[in-house]
Amino acid sequence: MRILIAGVLGGIAMFIWASIAHVATPLATVGLKPLPNGAATVAALHQQLGDKNGLYFFPYAGGMDSKSMAAQEALVKVGPSGLLAYQGPTPPGTFGRQLAVEFALEVVESLLTAAVLVYAATFGARMGLALAIGVIAAMATNLSYWNWYGFSDAYTLANAFTELVKFVVAGAVIALVLRGRAKAA
Numbered sequence: 001m002r003i004l005i006a007g008v009l010g011g012i013a014m015f016i017w018a019s020i021a022h023v024a025t026p027l028a029t030v031g032l033k034p035l036p037n038g039a040a041t042v043a044a045l046h047q048q049l050g051d052k053n054g055l056y057f058f059p060y061a062g063g064m065d066s067k068s069m070a071a072q073e074a075l076v077k078v079g080p081s082g083l084l085a086y087q088g089p090t091p092p093g094t095f096g097r098q099l100a101v102e103f104a105l106e107v108v109e110s111l112l113t114a115a116v117l118v119y120a121a122t123f124g125a126r127m128g129l130a131l132a133i134g135v136i137a138a139m140a141t142n143l144s145y146w147n148w149y150g151f152s153d154a155y156t157l158a159n160a161f162t163e164l165v166k167f168v169v170a171g172a173v174i175a176l177v178l179r180g181r182a183k184a185a
Helices: 002-023 038-049 066-078 094-117 123-140 142-149 153-177
Strands: 054-058 082-086
Touching (some): 002 153, 038 082, 094 153, 123 142, 123 153, 142 153
16 A cells, blocks of 8 residues: 555656646757748648648658668658657647646556565665666657657757656655565565
């Protein structure tokens, strides 16, 4: 029961930190730039894609076989490449649903973290494990996106930092709730 309580409280702390990071600091916008002539670009995207939400990669040469990969490599040598996360017009209430999903994800992340931290014997050991989990989480997608898709250094570092701190904050709450003896392995 203590693991459940620790995980839920840690998830709440994660959500609070992420909210602060995105609303009260510049971390949410570091590395992002407005599209030049954005209105025309958005209008063209909307005309071409309409409500076809998706993750679009360009140029796209068709697959992962050696012929497609060679064609892809040739295309990026002579033209731009990119990754576009596109959403058509969203219905009312979407933001509230997204916040609820984010909160649920952070509670699950924190519950999994609590399930690991319960095996550490001291507050310091729990914080060390939370830090290690945070480093793994920060690296898992952010550095791959930086490497493969050209996400900017600033964007990558800001998002990795935000993710790392989520686990440090949750880890502190979890470690406080789980004070006492570690669970036997």
